[in-house]
Amino acid sequence: MDQVVLSFLSGLATAGIYAILSVGLVLLFRATGTLNFAHGEFLVLGAMIVGSMQASHHLPVLAGIVLSGVIVAAVAVIFYQIVLRRLIGSAVFMPVVATLGLAAVLDGVASMLWTSNQYSVVLPGIPTSSVDILGARVGVEVLAVTGISFAITGAVVAVFRFTTLGTRVRAAGQDPMLASQGGINVRWIYLGSWAAAGFLAAIAGVLLATSEAVNTSSVDIGLAAFPAVLLGGLDSVEGALVGSLAIGMLQGFTTTYLGTNYLDLVSYLVLLVVVLFMPAGLFGTREVRRL
Amino acid sequence: MKRVRRAGQPGGASDASRYDGVQHRILSAGGVILALVAATAIMSLKLSAADLFIYDTGLLAAMGAVALNMLMGTAGQISIGNAAFLGIGSFACVWFLGEGIGFPYDIVLATITAGIAGLIVGIPALRLQGLYLALATLAATYVVYFICNQYQTDSVGAASGFIVNPLFSSGTQSSQERDWAWLLTILLGCIVFIAASLSLGRSGRAWRLIRDHELVASALGVNVPFYKLSVFVISSMIIGFEGAWTAYLIQVVTIDQISLTVAISYIAMILIGGLDSILGALIGAMLITVLPTAVTDTLPRFLGASYLAKVPQISEIIYGALIIFFITRSPQGIVGWSRSIGSRLVSLNKRWGLARRLSSAGGGVALSSAEDVVSGAEADDCESEPAIGRTPGPAH
């Protein structure tokens, strides 16, 4: 039983990280019609900036988190402005390749700055004790971080669904022409989407670093959010949440019963199935193909 | 074979004996192979053994680049799974060696294995395009990584990879590298020949139609599933072939060779060289392969010797930046640049009769660049000046 609880809770924690990443990815997809293959690098950057700062005691952690979020957001915005805006109207694979190029650049930069060091982050004010849940010993920190991640994701979803800002973002994503005629500054929305996604990815990285050490190879974790996004539906924010829960749970139980070697395999098999048989995912919009 | 007309010489607009565009391109493919042989001849004489080894890896990379160019540049099927097929080639080769099948049959079988894998990936890929295809190939990479990882961890004594016995055991290191260079040149030449033959004939036209207007292709009689599958199988066979030979050249096979970074570097190669250009694939492959060495040589001058350890990372940054640059500005890459320079020369020539002056000065310089198809068209007769050599890329 304790295995099940552990799997469930670790899966939930993973799902929280994926949720933050996925929601950002969906925002980006709605803005630029492409999946950001450099999202894993955003995550790593965010984690490493805070982790290395904490290790060298340069800044209080919370300030460091904000700073790292801003830096990654800036990188994202600059990339959108300089690169992706030029690719508007081109074939779908071009922005994909551009993000791959960005991934290579950021990977090189990260490896240069931090070589093979790995960092953890300790969040102040959270007890490091353990708690007994249904026979399993669980760290309070893990629970807290999980809670924080879902709170953040929930906040983003709420803003998206229930505020005027969110309505504008949805309008811009659905029909940019109409939206801009209605007075919505579509360009700022796209810029903002990239900034927000970058910021969120950095936060996800920091939260991830609280439970495991992050190094430059942790990029794969960022990419592992892709199955979650596809499962939920590329353009559905709520779907991202559901997909993340599903993939997170899957990974939690896979780790316990099959081993960590199987994690990528299982997640990407899900991705393959989704892509092949229901590319719109659970909640995404279906595309119609016309001549 | 019809005679080449020099650019700038007056020719009848509807001259039936004029050089046919198709034959022109067949010859230029032959020119590429000749240039390759010449390059190897020069390199094998002038380079040290260590540098020649790098050239050899460049020749290998060129195989994969040609294959990826066929898949992505000509047929428009995006794939970031080429590292997976490299891995399949290398690991299959090792596996067959382990089963007692020696050289060269292990390479043959490894290539076939990669082709079968290409078929397995290709069949579901028939229904996918663009982003979804990229994702499926990404997933394929992870699946292959898993399989090879299991194999490596399950094999005794292979914790840090498999060792492959050297191919050439006699002679100095220099002579071995020279042997490798010529061997690889012959193999690469064959691959270039195959790729060029396919690209110049109806297969290439079918692939380009599928890339640009898939529905039109089917209405014109192109069996779309067959051609999509065939390009997947052929390109994955070539990449698997490269992987098998890599096992012999580098003599080590590990799962670290299967990574997204490797896949991205190949995409950089075909972008820099120019999409849908075999020559571009070769140029791009050499440039990316040589990049770390170039960085190592030039870096100390700018940043100081302490950065020498960072050469791989700096190289990665550079080719990432190159990808971004080329994808936004010119997917027709270096070959496209030379085409537009060549055709600008041609149109300059038409205005000022440059070639006439040069040849009358005693010499006779042909100003047409090898791949310049426009040298056949008389610009005076066209109603509008053609936008020469450019494929319509992203709007800018």
Place this chain on the structure above:
Amino acid sequence: MLGSNGASALRVKDLTVRFAGILALDHVTVTVGPGEVVAVVGSNGAGKSTLLNALCGLLRRNAVGEIELYGESLLGRRPWSIAALGIGRSFQEPRLIESGTVLENILCGAHLQLSYRMPGQLWAGKVLRAEGPAIARAVELLRLAGLERYRHAPVSGLPFGVRKIVDIIRAIVAEPRLLVLDEPTSGLDDDEQLEVVQLLKAVKQELGLTAMVVEHNMDVVRLLADTAIGMHAGRVITTGSAHEVLDSTDFLNVLTGSS
């Protein structure tokens, strides 16, 4: 209209196409005899392009009814097998390979005519021999259109009118038994339209022409077509000879959409 041996080139009966809940074609019946040019006229959205797409097999899953080309059923076949039976198609927007030359684009239309298969491409001599006749036909058609000088020109810089003619020649080069043209003169100025008409008339004279042509330009219809059908909202409203249809009140209703 039936040909001398009694067989029609194209026989469409009760063709019905539905997608996304819309009835795009409603029991359309039309016949094309050998050597006959049938014009399809009607307002926008009448289903004209849908009819052509259904003929070419691009609407495989959505079409029911009967379509026969010289007695062979087309329904349910893949587009390329329909092309193999002898249908050549041009498009409203000329969709060409931008990076290719005019000649290469035209050769795309000869895809099925070339006798070599994939492995055979390794023998350059074989390729050149096989492509020779197709290239000769392409050049001849370009000559008929007065565009022979463009044959090695890259397509990407050419004027729209030239591109349209290239698209049409691409459809003709395979000498199809049935030529299907989608608005061959749309977007062209008067001179260019004349060029297209002259090309088609020349083809009709030298090679014979069995065709179904969607056309908005009534003058072109009168010049080219033997018979015509008028369509509205997916249905065939009127049929007859070209002049009959164009001069009929039914057709005026079709144009103004009131029927």
